[in-house]
Amino acid sequence: MVKNYLKLLLFLFVSIGIYSCASDDDYVSNPEPTPIPVPTSPVNFNIDEVPYQTLSEYNFYEGEMKYLTPVYGVIPYELSSPLFSDYAHKQRFLWMPNDVSASYVSDSDIFDFPIGTILIKNFYYDKVLPNYNTKIIETRLMIKKAEGWVFAEYIWNENQTEADLDLNGRDVYIQWDENSVTNSVNFRVPSEAECHTCHKTGDVSIPIGPKPRNINMLFNYGDGTKNQLQKWTEIGYLEDTYPDNIESLISWEDTSQSLNLRARSYLDINCAHCHSEEAHCAYRPVRFDFESTSNPINLGICVEPDTEIVGAGLTHIVNPGSHDRSVLYYRLNSIEESERMPLLGRSLKHEEGVQLIREWINSLTTQCN
Incomplete structure (x- = not known):
């Protein structure tokens, strides 16, 4: 009996040993979690080679380029009050290299953009005759280099498959339908020199639109609506150092606002780039930037x-x-041309803007001496 019991114990010990060895051999430790790759923008950018000869070389857009579908890292944005450009529509984008961000300077100054920043602005018309299609006329780039901002103008071909670098300027004739009315214009693609005329402050050319007060607004990104400043911060394009109380420029088209504010906003976006200190028309006795126009003089x-x-x-x-x-x-x-204002950027009369300024002037009651 005892012998049988000992045999049973021996069998159990051997079985446990064999099982333990097998378990050790078969044991697989939990692997380290695979890190999620950080997405990178497919934009092609070499600061020593830009501007490229063709727009497609940058790889800003995926699919057919004419649809302006941005690749990862190319972010759409809008301004709170739009600049008139002969009734052309605009689609704006922003791109920056990895690991750099813009920073806040003041409500009314452009952001301090890092070297490598590209501002992208496409000009197009809808219902262009004779086929009532959308036609992109040009894409303007402002590229931040160590020596400052440089301009690159790309003119689109008729097939809307490519846009070529052209810094000499050109007129492009367009006919389009607007509310069953045929309109036409010799749309001016500016030369590099003309770009500098509007963008210069002193001897330096800078962007006009991307200032905190113009960007501090909601934008529909397709997957949701968000404040543009918040979006730029979330993706790393803007340092989180701007104040919460940025004074936003209202849209001059917003009829719920006062005539005075609407007129000042209109003059700011359409005229202040020339009628400011050290700008092209600084010799004139007016200053149309929004801060200055709190003074009626x-x-x-x-x-x-x-x-x-x-x-x-x-x-x-x-x-x-x-x-x-x-x-x-x-x-x-x-x-x-010898009388109009702005001098550059339009050849047509902006009917809605002119009507706004007319109503505003006629509403004023100040008595001049």
């Missing part, structure tokens, strides 16, 4: 013109209550 109210327009009967830059005696209205309403 900077708006030209009751300010006598520094240049006479013979036979026009104009008494002041802005004659309160009398748009027909105001230089500002006259120049905005004109399409004559």
